[in-house]
Amino acid sequence: xxIINAELAGSRGNxxxxxxxxxxxTSLTARPGEFVVDAKGGALLPGLHDHHxxxxxxxxxxxxxxxxxxxxxxxxxxRNYVELQEGDGxxxxxxxxxxxxxxxxxxxxxxxxxSRPIRMQHSSGKFWVLNSLGLExxxxxxxxxxxxxxxxxxxxxTGRLFRMDGWLRNQAKITLPDIKSYSRKLSSYxxxxxTDTSATNNSQVQAEFKKWSKEGLIQQKYWLMGDETVQxxxxxxxxxxxxxxxxxxxxxxxxxxxxxxxxxxxHCTTHIELLFAIAALKDSxxxxxxxxxxxxxxxxxxxxxxxxLGLTVVTQPGFLxxxxxxxxxxxxDGERRDLYRxxxxxxxxxxxxVSSDAPYGPISPWDVIKHSNERFxxxxxxxxxxxRISAATALRSYLTSKNDPAGEVRHIQVGSxxxxxxxxxxxxxxxxxxxxxxxxxxxxxGSPTHGLQP
Numbered sequence: 435x436x437i438i439n440a441e442l443a444g445s446r447g448n449x450x451x452x453x454x455x456x457x458x459x460t461s462l463t464a465r466p467g468e469f470v471v472d473a474k475g476g477a478l479l480p481g482l483h484d485h486h487x488x489x490x491x492x493x494x495x496x497x498x499x500x501x502x503x504x505x506x507x508x509x510x511x512x513r514n515y516v517e518l519q520e521g522d523g524x525x526x527x528x529x530x531x532x533x534x535x536x537x538x539x540x541x542x543x544x545x546x547x548x549s550r551p552i553r554m555q556h557s558s559g560k561f562w563v564l565n566s567l568g569l570e571x572x573x574x575x576x577x578x579x580x581x582x583x584x585x586x587x588x589x590x591x592t593g594r595l596f597r598m599d600g601w602l603r604n605q606a607k608i609t610l611p612d613i614k615s616y617s618r619k620l621s622s623y624x625x626x627x628x629t630d631t632s633a634t635n636n637s638q639v640q641a642e643f644k645k646w647s648k649e650g651l652i653q654q655k656y657w658l659m660g661d662e663t664v665q666x667x668x669x670x671x672x673x674x675x676x677x678x679x680x681x682x683x684x685x686x687x688x689x690x691x692x693x694x695x696x697x698x699x700x701h702c703t704t705h706i707e708l709l710f711a712i713a714a715l716k717d718s719x720x721x722x723x724x725x726x727x728x729x730x731x732x733x734x735x736x737x738x739x740x741x742x743l744g745l746t747v748v749t750q751p752g753f754l755x756x757x758x759x760x761x762x763x764x765x766x767d768g769e770r771r772d773l774y775r776x777x778x779x780x781x782x783x784x785x786x787x788v789s790s791d792a793p794y795g796p797i798s799p800w801d802v803i804k805h806s807n808e809r810f811x812x813x814x815x816x817x818x819x820x821x822r823i824s825a826a827t828a829l830r831s832y833l834t835s836k837n838d839p840a841g842e843v844r845h846i847q848v849g850s851x852x853x854x855x856x857x858x859x860x861x862x863x864x865x866x867x868x869x870x871x872x873x874x875x876x877x878x879x880g881s882p883t884h885g886l887q888p
Contacts, residue, residue, distance in 0.1 A: 481626025
């Protein structure tokens, strides 16, 4: 394939590619039978890499009821909508909040849906709620001994399951979502690689990803975090402030990761969780490439610690759009100041990358870039104006390597993988209005995954 008239780092150029980049020049002529793409001055970028997302959950999200839709602010509309759904199997709903639905357990959820089993995920992603039919379908009374199954004083399950996504998926024998369609959607944004940061990933899931990739269901390259059985990616450690683990056990997990030559990545959404993660790392060891995921609340004192320890923060300013108005209502002034910081971290030498956390945050990288720059809520308020970063800085996070999210940008150069993203306009113009960007073509290892028909 030969791409001509492309904008490459601000200048016009041509690129010849196979599985790798073969030639980059201002003057290349087509060979007999060679497929030629005229970029018409559009920017040609290395393929985008989302450094924090949940692939299976995102694919399932596409087939779920989004409780945060404006029409469901009236709970009666939600009840009516569910009643209109065909079939008698499980209903999957996501992104509910107490502000709209109140406190939910099996009993209160029955008041909304009692005709078929339903599972509803909280907007935090921390827990699911099942109605009574859901409890019966899972035989949950036989599993109250499991960590994560909440029980009442009598030992009966309440219907609330904490951090049990994998168990729930297996126990309910949930049909695999349309991962091929979702992968194509990622390609339409220019994404050629993603890091799946799900803590529930294990060796079995890793084998399934390999199978799906071989079958062509997943078009992107991928990197998996997960538990002690996953090979390659960082060990993902989820911290919940209200149920922190024994620090000795946590240190032991870090040591296991080191023995496997793996980094660790801590899920930290509160100040206490971040303190705990740093304490555990100090008691064990800190390696280049260790990560703090989210870093939702980072105080001035913690900025100094992060810089000193050399930890990378992979954060999600897109949440300010998705949940910003809720944050403004629920958090105090200090917490709002420390929320999803970017500019202050960068200015003080902390390594920072932005990402989606799809499906919990905006999926499109171009939306994430916009929100990183604007930091608007849906009502038009601004959260942490001083934390804004330029669209170019935000895009940079999508152009780095999988194991160094805040590191050097990948370049289109001879010998590098032919993983590319072609825009419909020059980069400077595209970054003025990221949400208006159209991806003309996405290419992985020299093969089009979006927009081109050789």
